[in-house]
Amino acid sequence: MTERPGCPIVGFDHNAPEHSADPVASFRRVREQAPVAWTEAQGGFWVLSDYASVFEAARNHEVFSSARSSHGGEGLNNVIPKAPSRLHIPVELDPPEHRSYRKLINTLTAPAAVAELQPMIDRWTTWFIDEVIEAGACDLASVIGVPAVVTLDWLGMDVSEWRRFTSALHAPLAEMRGSEAYRRAVEEDVPWMQERINETIRERRAAPGDDVVSYFLAQSVDGRPITDEEVYSIVELLISGGVGTTASLVSQTLVHLSQHPEQRQRLLDQPELMERAVEEFLRAFAPTQAMARTALDDVELRGCPIREGDRVLLAWASANRDPAQFDRPDEVVLDRWPNRHTAFGMGVHRCAGAHLARAMARTMIGQVVERMPDYVVDLANARTYPHQGVNAGYVSIPATFTPGRRRGPAAGTGSRP
Template identity: 70%
Template structure:
């Protein structure tokens, strides 16, 4: 029997159907009851749910490690339970290794680099909207495949396979373990994806092209050429982020704007407001709900005795709705500023693709508002992700709108 904890023990499981039914309310109850608490679910872990606790832990990498370890089982270190995927670099590395790989990504994810990607983002967004604009109806869950296609095009992978890449990584995190979809993803789609990436890396080693995979393979890590395994890890991380988080943000935003046509009208009449509004959508609809860390040494945190090897969940989405940090935290305020949200994480592991995600979200939301200004979501047909412990959002968003003209050439 483990030694009793001296901090609140709560009946909480962010993977449970009850939590997924309403993550916002679930975290609100936890935040009010015990912002630092222990749960016995999944072998036991700490949950940090208010802004101050999440902020402090996210910036203390010496105590709250992102690296893989045997604690909590095998697999992706930043999920509880751990997901059965290969190492993600650099998010599963601590200093100093993290810095060596992060500096490879920084030049290609900077604001200047993302500005060069803008024409591609606009082209693919136009193409996706064109596929449905003349019909007057669509499922927005398909239209928001833009992030997946942009990511694959950027990397130099076959964009025709975007649905399978998306399903592979999305299902591992958003479908319930043991479900047919989750099992198929783990046993069939993930191995298929691994094969596609491995073949692409070998091909770029032999014949580099003007794509991101070729760029990664041309880099070195502290003076040593990057390995195929490290390049694979970075490619898979980029795909994982590209197919999941931005789509999650946009899906929640489009549903919200259908429910609040006054805000949609405000954005239509004042397009310059969209950039600031995207920050508020990130705060209110955190695409990545929570990520995990591992305690490296016995310590006391906010009065709670944590032990080496303890797993800790940092609830970004809960921190983003903490009324102690944000005035009118439950309201979506398009003009909110400053907006120190945690949607991209904090500290050294702050999302490297933040600028890419912002650019895609802004273009996609903007085109939908401009080209389908009167869209209405069929609330009865909405389907949320079965599992919203890591990514929140909708997997089916049926909508109707006044048909409009195509704007781009067929691809």
């Protein structure tokens, strides 16, 4: 570690293969060296890795902005380096503009609204597990398609296209830049997704239905009708959240529970623990590893001089394992409480879909534990995302288990929720 005037410089790049090989160890190294530090990677940015610094910056949107700017290049402001993307509303807006759109989403994702979605979550989870339960072997990554399908169903879009939506929104962040999977997602799947969303918006403008896209099209923003482009931006953001984050959390959790069968048995014996357990899984396996901000003014943070225009990475996953905030931070403690983790972010940009994500995670993990209580993951052949700088998780989780019975219609009947 060398010194930059006024602050430490660390050799850190969350986009590097060595980080993706072990994100927990990578963040631990930088956190122990300097919780606020500068790295020369990706054109240079600040990395905040302890709980106190992440907490302070996340709650100071006046200085640490989520809005798009030319600093650090063009594209999605919330990642370093920026990714090609249309504007995401409201996460790429700061107050007061942010509030006008956020209140529209909050209506749909409040606890009471999510409770109404529980039957849909139950049906889709049951259907996905039914597809594999009789075989005694499967790739559990197929089961974690539930959040993508629930999100598309909720929006009123074609659920049969969930895999391509997943690729379009997840691959640009989870695949290594320059790979064939990254190229295909950016050049083929993203344009396809954009047209599918636009097509749905045109259809709902002409003939509104009882779905979320129709709901947004009927809304007003600051006294004027919402535009189609604004609805597109919100819908793409909701799909992005549904496709990536909950699947990331559940994939990591299922692998962990295979490695710790005593915890899985405890959840089976005491299902009332699931609510707190999911909070602990969120802390230990934060699906979104880190998000970026842009400094709007000169500010000193922990003695380091952050300048206007500097890019700043808030490492949620690292903050969640800070020993100054959490006792035994690298252990999964199913009944840990209180648990003020940062997995959903903090401040005005705290994840609007947190209640929905929790409901899906509880249901998916609960059904797998109940219906496949002895599943064993083939760890030697399990594959993590090639790039784990933004989202951590698994693309393949081969597992075996004692075959069980379907709960829905028999396989091959064509029935689907």
